[in-house]
Amino acid sequence: MFSFNHPVEIKFGAGIFTRLNEFVVDYDYVRIVVVASNSQVENGVVNLIESLLGDKVRQVVTGIEANPTLGNVESITSAMYEQDAHAVIAAGGGSVMDASKAAAAAYMQGIGIEELLNHTDFSKALPIIAIPSTSGSASEVTASSVISDKENGLKVPLSGPGLYPKLAIVDPELTYTCPPNVTAVSGVDVICHALDCLGSAKSNPISDALAIRAAKLAFENLALAFEEPENREARTNMSLASVLAGIAFSQTGTSASHAMSYYLTSHFDIPHGEACAFSLDEWFIKNAEVNPELHQHAKDIGFDDAAHLSVRFNDLKRKVGLRLTLDELGINRDEIENIAGESLKQANMKNNIAQLDKPEIVQLLERK
Ligand SMILES: [Zn+2]
Structure with missing residues (x-):
């Protein structure tokens, strides 16, 4: 016997990113925190998200490191608390998505950053919309996130069904600048x-x-x-x-x-x-x-x-x-x-x- 359960809604196609608002409107998210890689800011993708979603975008968090740290996660949860967020959009590569997913769980469950890497229940998280800019990590369709514990020189994998994004918008055109x-x-x-x-x-x-x-x-x-x-x-x-x-x-x-x-x-x-x-x-x-x-x-x-x-x-x-x-x-x-x-x-x-x-x-x- 085996079972298979994959709960992520996937929108896939070249050029579909410009239909972001149409996809997000199905969900009732009014206050959204956007987490983006610096390259997505430079490429104008963040500007485009803001123009497509208008004032639903309440705050943009950038500066996520290649191997995301607890400090990166904390910068995202702070924005979520500040904005009383309904959802997070993660636009970037695996590190941006992984940091956003860990933050979404920490925020929703009230887990302190210092406890996060010992926490085992990742059944609940703030809704995540993932927009990958690379082809590889696949964090947009998985229930896992890897966070770096710099102090102890470890990479810690977190996993649980709450870490599945609600929606993955996979637009190959976003990878052209990779x-x-x-x-x-x-x-x-x-x-x-x-x-x-x-x-x-x-x-x-x-x-x-x-x-x-x-x-x-x-x-x-x-x-x-x-x-x-x-x-x-x-x-x-x-x-x-x-x-x-x-x-x-x-x-x-x-x-x-x-x-x-x-x-x-x-x-x-x-x-x-x-x-x-x-x-x-x-x-x-x-x-x-x-x-x-x-x-x-x-x-x-x-x-x-x-x-x-x-x-x-x-x-x-x-x-x-x-x-x-x-x-x-x-x-x-x-x-x-x-x-x-x-x-x-x-x-x-x-x-x-x-x-x-x-x-x-x-x-x-x-x-x-
Ligand atoms: Zn891998």
């Missing part, structure tokens, strides 16, 4: 989401179908979106891939490649997608040893088998300028033990079908 390096790291994250789903202990036939389609679209379109930022077809396919992979992992959770990424990001400042992609090739092969169906999934994605997919994944990473080895990432090899140990502590490592012990993970990393 710089190539961001396109690359967020684009490989789509493949990490899809393949982590296929290797998840909670995968099911629906999540598999979504993940396979997402991976195929991302493999076929990422290099083109990287080389030609305004290629409508490539950008649309990457946006769709991101949404499909997001819906898939909203059901299954992520698994080993993500579990291994958190320490790489918090200690060595490796961007999220690149950090996940670092070990994905190895994990996909390990997972195929446990569940040979993954070889068939690799065929459905367009490759001969899991090993072939992994080689092609590394080729793609190279093509879009990402780093493949510890040396290239500037990580000393005596960190291997720590990376292995920290990966094993993550809950999503337990969600991976191949369960490796620490010496096996060390071996995996020594090949890098």
Whole structure:
């Protein structure tokens, strides 16, 4: 038996962003806080939101960091309290959406910022409207948010049904201005989401179908979106891939490649997608040893088998300028033990079908 429940209303299409008011009017939100990345302010997207929604926009919060902090979350909750907000619009990449989602839950449940990272009930939050400007994090369709605990050097994943946005407005045109390096790291994250789903202990036939389609679209379109930022077809396919992979992992959770990424990001400042992609090739092969169906999934994605997919994944990473080895990432090899140990502590490592012990993970990393 499996179940599947995905409660996000999704509006998808090139150019649909200008119909924002029409979509929001269905909801009775009068006082809205907008959270936006600095690039969305510079691109004029925030001005456009204000002109489309008029005085419903009560306050705009900017300055969210790439790995959002408790301080970022607090700046959003303060605005929500000040405006007695009915909803939050998050316009930007994964960090803006994640910070907004955490703030929406903290505000609605009266959780103090200092308690947020130990809080476990995320069943309720202020309504969230997510407008992604990148294709990758898929935060617009998931019930999770990752917040950085800078003091302790940790990335803390929060999840619960309240963190699902009410509405996701996915307009591929908003990704045209996404710089190539961001396109690359967020684009490989789509493949990490899809393949982590296929290797998840909670995968099911629906999540598999979504993940396979997402991976195929991302493999076929990422290099083109990287080389030609305004290629409508490539950008649309990457946006769709991101949404499909997001819906898939909203059901299954992520698994080993993500579990291994958190320490790489918090200690060595490796961007999220690149950090996940670092070990994905190895994990996909390990997972195929446990569940040979993954070889068939690799065929459905367009490759001969899991090993072939992994080689092609590394080729793609190279093509879009990402780093493949510890040396290239500037990580000393005596960190291997720590990376292995920290990966094993993550809950999503337990969600991976191949369960490796620490010496096996060390071996995996020594090949890098
Ligand atoms: Zn990810």
